[in-house]
Amino acid sequence: AKTHYGEHAEKPFFPSLVEYITSSPSLAMVIEGEEAITTIRKLVGATNPLEADLGTIRGDFGMDTGRNIIHASDAPESAEREIALFFNEDEICDYKIVDNDLIYE
Numbered sequence: 001a002k003t004h005y006g007e008h009a010e011k012p013f014f015p016s017l018v019e020y021i022t023s024s025p026s027l028a029m030v031i032e033g034e035e036a037i038t039t040i041r042k043l044v045g046a047t048n049p050l051e052a053d054l055g056t057i058r059g060d061f062g063m064d065t066g067r068n069i070i071h072a073s074d075a076p077e078s079a080e081r082e083i084a085l086f087f088n089e090d091e092i093c094d095y096k097i098v099d100n101d102l103i104y105e
C-alpha cells in the first residue's frame with residue numbers, strides 16, 4: 001500500500017490513506033480497452049465523492065475524500081507500475097469478450 005501510494009508519501013493524509021486501503025480486503029483488476037484510463041476514471045468519479053457525479057462509484061458510494069472507495073490509475077505509465085505491484089505476468093489474462101465485434105469497429 002505504501003509503494004502503491006508512494007507519490008503521496010509526503011502528504012499529510014498518507015498514513016490515513018494507507019491505513020484505509022489496508023483496513024479490509026480489496027479487489028484489484030486490470031482493464032484494457034479503448035481510452036481505458038479516461039473511461040474508467042470517468043466511471044470512478046471525482047476524488048471528492050461530494051463532487052463526484054451521481055452514477056459514478058465515488059458519487060454513489062462515497063462520502064469523504066479520505067474514504068473514497070476506489071483507486072484508478074491516472075496514466076498508462078502509472079497503470080504499468082501499479083499492475084506490477086499486484087500481479088505477476090502470468091496472472092493477467094488476455095481474452096476476447098463475446099460482444100467484442102459488436103462494440104469495437
Ligand SMILES: Nc1ncnc2c1ncn2[C@@H]1O[C@H](COP(=O)(O)OP(=O)(O)O)[C@@H](O)[C@H]1O
Pocket residue numbers: 008013017046047065066067068070071072074
Ligand atoms: N485532501 C485529501 N484528504 C484526504 N485524502 C486525500 C486527499 N487528497 C487525496 N486523498 C486520497 O488520496 C488518494 C489519491 O489522491 P489523488 O491521486 O489526488 O486522487 P485520485 O484517486 O482521484 O487519483 C485519493 O483518492 C484519496 O483517497
Ligand SMILES: [Mg+2]
Pocket residue numbers: 072074
Ligand atoms: Mg491518483
